[in-house]
Amino acid sequence: MSTLASKEPEAAAEPVEDGAAAGAAEDRAMPAEAAETGAAETGAAGGTGSSHPDFEPKIVAFCCYYCAYSAADLAGSMRLQYPANIRIIEVPCSGKVDPVILLKAFEEGADGVYVAGCMEGDCHFLKGNFRAKRRVQAVKKILDEIGLDGRRLEMFNLSAAMGTRFAEIAEEMTERIKELGPSPVRPEASAARPATVLDGAAEQEAAGKQGEVKPE
Amino acid sequence: MTAADAAQAAAAAVAGGPGDAAAGATSGGASGGGGGCRTSSRLERVLREGHFAVTCEIGPPQSSKSEGILKHASVLKDYSDGQNLTDNQTAIVRLCSLAAAVHVIRAGGEPIMQMTARDRNRIAIQSDILGAASLGVRNILCLAGDHQTFGNHPGARNVHDLDSLQMVQMVRAMRDEKKFQCGDQIKSHEPRMFVGAAANPFGDPFEFRVRRLAKKIAAGAEFIQTQCIFDMDRFEKWMRMVRDEGLDEKVFILAGITPVKSDKALKYIRTVPGMKVPDELIKRMEGAADKKAEGVNIAVEMIQRLKEIKGVHGVHIMAIAWESIVPEIVERAGLYPRPKVEVEEPAEAEVAVG
Amino acid sequence: MIVAEPKPISEVAKLVGDSRHLLIVGCGECVTVCQVGGEKEVEVLASALRIMWKKDGRQGTIDTQTIVRQCEPEYVAELAKKVKEADCVLSLGCGVGVQFIAEAYPDKWVVPGLNTSFGGGTVQAGVWEERCGFCGDCVLHLTGGICPIIRCSKSILNGPCGGSQDGHCELDKDIPCAWQLIYDRLKGLGRLDLLDAVQPPKDWAASRDGGPRKFVKEEAMIE
Numbered sequence: 058m059s060t061l062a063s064k065e066p067e068a069a070a071e072p073v074e075d076g077a078a079a080g081a082a083e084d085r086a087m088p089a090e091a092a093e094t095g096a097a098e099t100g101a102a103g104g105t106g107s108s109h110p111d112f113e114p115k116i117v118a119f120c121c122y123y124c125a126y127s128a129a130d131l132a133g134s135m136r137l138q139y140p141a142n143i144r145i146i147e148v149p150c151s152g153k154v155d156p157v158i159l160l161k162a163f164e165e166g167a168d169g170v171y172v173a174g175c176m177e178g179d180c181h182f183l184k185g186n187f188r189a190k191r192r193v194q195a196v197k198k199i200l201d202e203i204g205l206d207g208r209r210l211e212m213f214n215l216s217a218a219m220g221t222r223f224a225e226i227a228e229e230m231t232e233r234i235k236e237l238g239p240s241p242v243r244p245e246a247s248a249a250r251p252a253t254v255l256d257g258a259a260e261q262e263a264a265g266k267q268g269e270v271k272p273e
Numbered sequence: 274m275t276a277a278d279a280a281q282a283a284a285a286a287v288a289g290g291p292g293d294a295a296a297g298a299t300s301g302g303a304s305g306g307g308g309g310c311r312t313s314s315r316l317e318r319v320l321r322e323g324h325f326a327v328t329c330e331i332g333p334p335q336s337s338k339s340e341g342i343l344k345h346a347s348v349l350k351d352y353s354d355g356q357n358l359t360d361n362q363t364a365i366v367r368l369c370s371l372a373a374a375v376h377v378i379r380a381g382g383e384p385i386m387q388m389t390a391r392d393r394n395r396i397a398i399q400s401d402i403l404g405a406a407s408l409g410v411r412n413i414l415c416l417a418g419d420h421q422t423f424g425n426h427p428g429a430r431n432v433h434d435l436d437s438l439q440m441v442q443m444v445r446a447m448r449d450e451k452k453f454q455c456g457d458q459i460k461s462h463e464p465r466m467f468v469g470a471a472a473n474p475f476g477d478p479f480e481f482r483v484r485r486l487a488k489k490i491a492a493g494a495e496f497i498q499t500q501c502i503f504d505m506d507r508f509e510k511w512m513r514m515v516r517d518e519g520l521d522e523k524v525f526i527l528a529g530i531t532p533v534k535s536d537k538a539l540k541y542i543r544t545v546p547g548m549k550v551p552d553e554l555i556k557r558m559e560g561a562a563d564k565k566a567e568g569v570n571i572a573v574e575m576i577q578r579l580k581e582i583k584g585v586h587g588v589h590i591m592a593i594a595w596e597s598i599v600p601e602i603v604e605r606a607g608l609y610p611r612p613k614v615e616v617e618e619p620a621e622a623e624v625a626v627g
Numbered sequence: 628m629i630v631a632e633p634k635p636i637s638e639v640a641k642l643v644g645d646s647r648h649l650l651i652v653g654c655g656e657c658v659t660v661c662q663v664g665g666e667k668e669v670e671v672l673a674s675a676l677r678i679m680w681k682k683d684g685r686q687g688t689i690d691t692q693t694i695v696r697q698c699e700p701e702y703v704a705e706l707a708k709k710v711k712e713a714d715c716v717l718s719l720g721c722g723v724g725v726q727f728i729a730e731a732y733p734d735k736w737v738v739p740g741l742n743t744s745f746g747g748g749t750v751q752a753g754v755w756e757e758r759c760g761f762c763g764d765c766v767l768h769l770t771g772g773i774c775p776i777i778r779c780s781k782s783i784l785n786g787p788c789g790g791s792q793d794g795h796c797e798l799d800k801d802i803p804c805a806w807q808l809i810y811d812r813l814k815g816l817g818r819l820d821l822l823d824a825v826q827p828p829k830d831w832a833a834s835r836d837g838g839p840r841k842f843v844k845e846e847a848m849i850e
Contacts, residue, residue: 160674473789546790546797
């Protein structure tokens with residue numbers, strides 16, 4: 058059962074992995090080679106999911122305040138069950154979501170990401186969800202190009218009244234990402250991780266890690 | 274007054290009557306002074322004597338084989354007053370029009386060398402004209418050329434250093450002013466060619482087409498060959514506009530005709546930019562039992578109609594890949610035999626290739 | 628402005644080769660406007676490449692910096708610190724920018740991330756079209772402000788050619804016939820007379836055909 062994630066600013070900087078999730082770290086550490094095959098078989102459905110029966114995806118959901126976030130609220134009030142894998146980030150409008158944030162989420166190790174906005178034609182800011190749709194399409198293409206599989210990213214539309222649909226989407230995406238397997242991007246070991254990606258140099262020095270990929 | 278008489282009158286006017294004050298100081302108009310020909314072109318002679326001229330087309334091969342050209346030319350020379358050699362038509366590499374023209378001369382014909390602006394810059398064009406004239410070529414048709422994307426070398430650099438009007442101007446100046454495009458003098462043996470250009474009565478903007486024809490005449494075009502006509506009504510409309518501007522008295526107009534073998538061919542032609550085909554014609558071909566024969570019938574009927582249109586000085590029969598049908602069409606249209614004309618040899622004899 | 632298009636990421640990844648310390652440089656002018664090389668696009672590309680590198684288990688850093696414009700040595704000089712740490716510089720500027728960076732840092736491997744295409748402008752959000760070919764001898768006053776060199780596929784100065792049909796070019800129904808446009812514009816202005824004169828052949832020496840060009844304004848030279 059999930060509870061609402063606390064309201065967080067749409068800081069793309071937020072690391073997906075929290076230090077406390079030791080169990081999750083185990084999921085990560087394990088299937089290094091399986092992750093490679095997962096990446097190699099971009100087109101194969103469910104190829105790697107079965108080799109990770111304990112894989113719990115980390116999925117980030119950018120939810121717009123007016124519809125998607127309200128629907129999430131409603132799902133909570135209705136006591137609907139949906140996977141705990143979803144980390145919700147509230148945004149004032151799905152149109153606020155920039156390609157950079159979506160990519161950053163994957164860079165930080167998200168296995169899946171989705172953007173949830175109002176129904177087409179009902180966006181509080183008129184066209185924000187159309188912009189979001191196009192940007193999601195563009196980033197899906199980039200994900201395919203870089204071998205991460207565009208299916209890890211999706212756009213959904215729902216209204217504030219659709220608590221059930223919110224739960225459904227969460228289920229859907231979790232299942233899809235389970236099929237696809239963990240993201241082939243290897244995250245940092247949690248201890249050495251900087252709090253935000255904006256803290257560049259100081260953290261790396263502290264970590265003393267030579268030649269590791271620095272989040273910028 | 275029959276069209277033939279009108280043609281004669283027009284020819285007389287063009288040849289140096291009082292109405293021949295052509296626009297454009299650079300060109301001096303389509304006529305020569307004193308009614309004489311300005312070149313030893315047989316086509317020019319036929320037109321200036323007022324005959325309804327016939328020209329046709331030979332498409333050079335995509336190889337170095339000359340036999341086909343020789344074969345066609347040896348037949349067509351008796352059924353036409355000039356034979357066009359296309360220049361890498363539709364931007365597909367073919368035996369060049371200059372060489373093809375020389376082959377036609379060998380076969381006893383009268384070549385009209387087509388030259389496009391697409392592949393050669395002004396240096397190459399002038400050079401080719403000098404060469405062609407030295408080998409006995411006396412007629413040139415100046416064209417922009419189909420864009421190379423239509424052909425088999427779409428990645429080629431397209432030149433278009435000049436356009437067709439500038440080419441006409443240039444070739445006229447080489448002949449009449451004995452000057453290269455840069456202004457230098459041609460000290461002797463200037464190329465003396467009968468200069469033509471194309472006109473498309475079916476291109477857009479329609480109302481500007483006649484004005485552009487006037488511009489081509491001002492640039493120095495002496496004869497015009499049009500794109501092939503299927504929409505005779507539209508062509509007549511264009512001719513009316515041409516006559517209204519008095520252009521038929523300033524330039525010789527040869528209307529284009531293409532015999533088609535099938536309704537499929539007509540439908541394909543419809544897709545080519547600059548072409549218009551009326552529905553009735555397609556229906557007629559669809560309903561015909563012998564499509565080839567019907568295609569010939571249509572061509573003959575069109576030519577007969579053209580002979581009646583005032584201002585049309587001849588017909589240009591483009592039977593590419595069906596050159597063998599031209600004699601029949603010419604005969605049935607009542608245009609055989611071709612008139613015998615005396616061609617003056619120019620002062621300096623040209624050496625014809627043996 | 629100069630319009631460019633992004634090279635495919637796979638090609639860019641090849642161009643940076645074995646780089647371990649990549650610097651991606653953006654430009655604040657034209658490529659920002661056509662959204663292929665500004666600060667945002669630099670971040671997107673950096674993130675995408677980092678994901679690729681991480682995925683492939685590749686060690687390395689990717690830094691970014693966007694300057695006001697890359698075609699100005701003063702601004703290019705601001706890159707010095709980051710260029711020093713880099714083993715490869717990926718420029719998302721137009722071809723001019725790439726060259727200025729390469730010239731300023733000749734001992735660094737500098738590669739282009741864009742294919743620079745044409746001089747043009749925005750016709751609607753997200754759509755840019757070619758308008759100017761930098762021929763060096765502008766004749767727009769003769770054609771009602773529509774360029775026959777660039778907008779006519781054959782660069783005809785005495786158009787239209789026979790292929791103009793229903794207002795579009797024989798090449799493509801989506802390309803308007805420049806001469807139809809010119810005709811309509813001059814007709815509206817009552818200046819069709821401009822189309823009567825035969826325009827002479829163009830002096831291409833003023834264009835790139837005459838060799839690489841240079842412009843000097845004496846009074847602006849400081850020394």
